Amino acid sequence: MAIAKREFDAVVVGxxxxxxxxxxxxxxxxxxxxxxxxxxxxxxxxxxxxGGVSASLGNDEQDxxxxxxxxxxxxxxxLGDQDAIEFMCRKAGEVVYELEHFGMPFDRLESxxxxxxxxxxxxxNYGERPVKRACAAADRxxxxxxxxxxxxxxxxxxxxxxxxxxxxxxxxxxxxxIGVVALEMETGEVMILQARATLLATGGAGRIFASxxxxxxxxxxxxxxxxxxxxxxxDMEFYQFHPTGVYGAGVLITEGVRGEGGFLLNxxxxxxxxxxxxxxxxxxxxxxxxxxxxxxxxxxxxxxxDGDYILLxxxxxxxxxxxxxxxxxxxxxxxxANVDPxxxxxxxxxxxxxxxxxxxxxxxxxxxxxxxxxxxxxIKGLYAAGECACVSVHGANRLGCNSLLDLLVFGKSAGExxxxxxxxxxxxxxxxxxxxxxxxxRLARLDSATSGESVAEIGAELRRTMQLHxxxxxxxxxxxxxxxxxxxxxxxxxxxxxRDKSSVFNTARIEALELDNLVETxxxxxxxxxxxxxxxxxxxxxxxxxxxxxxxxxxxxxxxxGNRLEYKPVKLKPLTVEAFEPKARVY
Amino acid sequence: xxxxxxxxxxxxxxxxxxxxxxAAFVERHLxxxxxxxxxxxxxxxxxxxxxxxxxVMGRAEPADPSLQxxxxxxxxx
Ligand SMILES: Cc1cc2nc3c(=O)[nH]c(=O)nc-3n(C[C@H](O)[C@H](O)[C@H](O)COP(=O)(O)OP(=O)(O)OC[C@H]3O[C@@H](n4cnc5c(N)ncnc54)[C@H](O)[C@@H]3O)c2cc1C
Numbered sequence: 001m002a003i004a005k006r007e008f009d010a011v012v013v014g015x016x017x018x019x020x021x022x023x024x025x026x027x028x029x030x031x032x033x034x035x036x037x038x039x040x041x042x043x044x045x046x047x048x049x050x051g052g053v054s055a056s057l058g059n060d061e062q063d064x065x066x067x068x069x070x071x072x073x074x075x076x077x078x079l080g081d082q083d084a085i086e087f088m089c090r091k092a093g094e095v096v097y098e099l100e101h102f103g104m105p106f107d108r109l110e111s112x113x114x115x116x117x118x119x120x121x122x123x124x125n126y127g128e129r130p131v132k133r134a135c136a137a138a139d140r141x142x143x144x145x146x147x148x149x150x151x152x153x154x155x156x157x158x159x160x161x162x163x164x165x166x167x168x169x170x171x172x173x174x175x176x177x178i179g180v181v182a183l184e185m186e187t188g189e190v191m192i193l194q195a196r197a198t199l200l201a202t203g204g205a206g207r208i209f210a211s212x213x214x215x216x217x218x219x220x221x222x223x224x225x226x227x228x229x230x231x232x233x234x235d236m237e238f239y240q241f242h243p244t245g246v247y248g249a250g251v252l253i254t255e256g257v258r259g260e261g262g263f264l265l266n267x268x269x270x271x272x273x274x275x276x277x278x279x280x281x282x283x284x285x286x287x288x289x290x291x292x293x294x295x296x297x298x299x300x301x302x303x304x305x306d307g308d309y310i311l312l313x314x315x316x317x318x319x320x321x322x323x324x325x326x327x328x329x330x331x332x333x334x335x336x337a338n339v340d341p342x343x344x345x346x347x348x349x350x351x352x353x354x355x356x357x358x359x360x361x362x363x364x365x366x367x368x369x370x371x372x373x374x375x376x377x378x379i380k381g382l383y384a385a386g387e388c389a390c391v392s393v394h395g396a397n398r399l400g401c402n403s404l405l406d407l408l409v410f411g412k413s414a415g416e417x418x419x420x421x422x423x424x425x426x427x428x429x430x431x432x433x434x435x436x437x438x439x440x441x442r443l444a445r446l447d448s449a450t451s452g453e454s455v456a457e458i459g460a461e462l463r464r465t466m467q468l469h470x471x472x473x474x475x476x477x478x479x480x481x482x483x484x485x486x487x488x489x490x491x492x493x494x495x496x497x498x499r500d501k502s503s504v505f506n507t508a509r510i511e512a513l514e515l516d517n518l519v520e521t522x523x524x525x526x527x528x529x530x531x532x533x534x535x536x537x538x539x540x541x542x543x544x545x546x547x548x549x550x551x552x553x554x555x556x557x558x559x560x561x562g563n564r565l566e567y568k569p570v571k572l573k574p575l576t577v578e579a580f581e582p583k584a585r586v587y
Numbered sequence: 588x589x590x591x592x593x594x595x596x597x598x599x600x601x602x603x604x605x606x607x608x609x610a611a612f613v614e615r616h617l618x619x620x621x622x623x624x625x626x627x628x629x630x631x632x633x634x635x636x637x638x639x640x641x642x643v644m645g646r647a648e649p650a651d652p653s654l655q656x657x658x659x660x661x662x663x664x
């Protein structure tokens with residue numbers, strides 16, 4: 001059956017902060033742009049970001065991009081590419097002021113300048129003391145960013161395909177990417193959107209973990225598409241965990257609770273952070289607290305009948321402080337943890353929060369793969385930006401507020417690069433007769449299967465397996481067992497079955513297709529983690545507790561075919577300044 | 588049936604809190620909603636995520652009181 005087809009200059013998959021920023025660049029250059037999103041653009045996960053966007057504007061106190069660069073390199077535990085990090089930190093002011101001109105309602109100082117607040121890991125003078133670098137719009141920074149960029153795109157006549165699910169990339173015989181196959185949810189019809197340039201901006205994949213702060217839509221679709229197209233995924237073992245997600249729900253309890261004097265307890269009622277971080281205790285950095293919690297649980301001091309959570313105590317603060325200084329927390333705890341924090345502690349666990357790895361890209365947003373001669377080559381026609389991309393500016397551990405910055409900087413630079421490449425002659429290529437057939441076969445199998453595995457069950461098992469075997473703290477035997485289990489789950493996922501075969505907004509079909517992407521992402525994560533025999537940033541192994549720069553200062557590349565791994569060097573050379581040499585990461 | 592399926596997808600949000608509230612609501616109530624309730628639900632789902640969360644958590648009240656009956660169901664879970 002021939003698949004319907006439409007042609008565009010560029011197709012952007014994803015309408016979160018990164019997709020919208022890139023699309024704007026393209027539409028304003030008068031290109032014909034299609035932006036696909038599986039949910040309404042302003043419902044993208046970027047809406048959840050509260051903390052802010054980092055930029056060394058120096059509005060309130062002295063700051064500069066070189067300090068920001070140092071913090072980011074150090075935060076990355078020296079796995080970040082220093083060329084890309086320099087690029088991002090230098091561009092921060094430009095993209096934030098641009099957003100201001102687009103109408104973003106940033107909080108302001110009395111002077112009228114953008115207000116800035118301190119945020120973990122951001123310091124002045126190379127680690128000396130905290131610096132005010134985060135720009136925010138109340139506690140709705142992501143929301144405001146999405147709305148501002150969406151309005152701007154409407155003005156620039158970007159064409160939106162809302163509630164379209166991209167399924168696969170199309171590559172031609174030369175390996176160039178020439179568009180995507182996508183499903184329109186309202187009709188159930190499949191279409192090829194052919195493009196001279198395709199940008200993936202599909203966001204994170206937090207739903208591979210049982211405990212996640214991410215919304216349900218974060219299923220790693222772009223990563224699945226890339227893996228199925230035979231391209232690698234980079235540094236997937238690095239997943240950031242937030243210490244305080246509500247047990248069983250994942251909902252984030254802000255660091256502010258501990259800032260106001262709340263603390264963590266194990267089942268013996270012991271304030272255990274005193275043992276792990278005697279001076280800063282519960283206010284140690286995210287990875288330190290998460291690791292301590294995981295250790296307590298692992299060593300049998302977790303709470304509850306399964307001993308699998310920790311308690312966050314704040315009732316001693318009194319109801320006034322809780323309602324005044326921590327607005328919303330009481331309602332969130334009552335609603336999602338079933339406890340009133342004024343009287344009882346909140347059950348919490350370290351919760352998957354941010355994916356540092358992703359689709360390998362350079363700081364122009366071009367997707368790159370090893371060229372077989374020690375260098376890299378660009379995959380023509382394919383670009384990636386935002387959380388789904390690994391540029392890599394976050395390396396082994398992301399700093400707070402650097403993600404929203406990443407969306408703006410690399411969304412824009414990818415857009416600029418596409419404009420240039422199209423001017424430079426990147427043309428439409430011929431669509432092969434069988435383009436899209438593999439995708440159609442995947443759909444046909446799902447539609448014709450009369451029995452098989454349940455999507456919900458496999459999804460739940462995948463999440464449990466990732467949480468248990470590939471969580472905050474990683475153990476060699478457990479990782480090896482995890483690899484076996486996840487490969488078994490991947491095998492079973494090939495035989496999923498859905499009862500509902502209807503075509504209009506068939507949520508069961510959508511979830512089955514999302515599962516295919518969760519599987520690729522989870523397998524990549526587990527296998528990359530099992531192989532990395534060191535501890536660095538968010539990847540922490542009991543058998544190799546130290547960072548090993550001699551053997552492991554390199555990026556992982558995982559390929560779906562044969563679950564093969566390859567490694568490539570970290571780019572230690574910045575663009576214009578001297579490199580920051582690796583040091584122990586102490587705060 | 589089509590309307591119900593569309594609504595089911597519109598319960599996929601950018602905020603995890605809403606995903607959880609709406610998933611529980613769908614499970615418990617969706618199939619039993621009458622046309623009027625379904626229309627109210629759709630109106631609520633059209634709101635930006637943060638505004639809808641404020642309503643659900645009781646931090647705000649809807650300008651249009653006719654939304655109240657379905658909102659109450661969301662609030663009590
Ligand atoms: C609770 C929370 C708070 C956070 N707070 C901050 C913060 O304060 N500061 C900060 O810097 N970072 C923060 N982060 C991280 C940051 O919000 C995210 O990394 C960032 O928003 C991701 O943006 P994105 O553009 O890459 O993707 P998203 O905003 O996730 O958008 C992805 C887009 O892709 C679309 N899509 C996905 N798959 C498909 C498909 N198959 N077909 C079609 N469309 C598809 C979606 O519809 C969506 O439009 C936070 C994260 C969480 C979970």
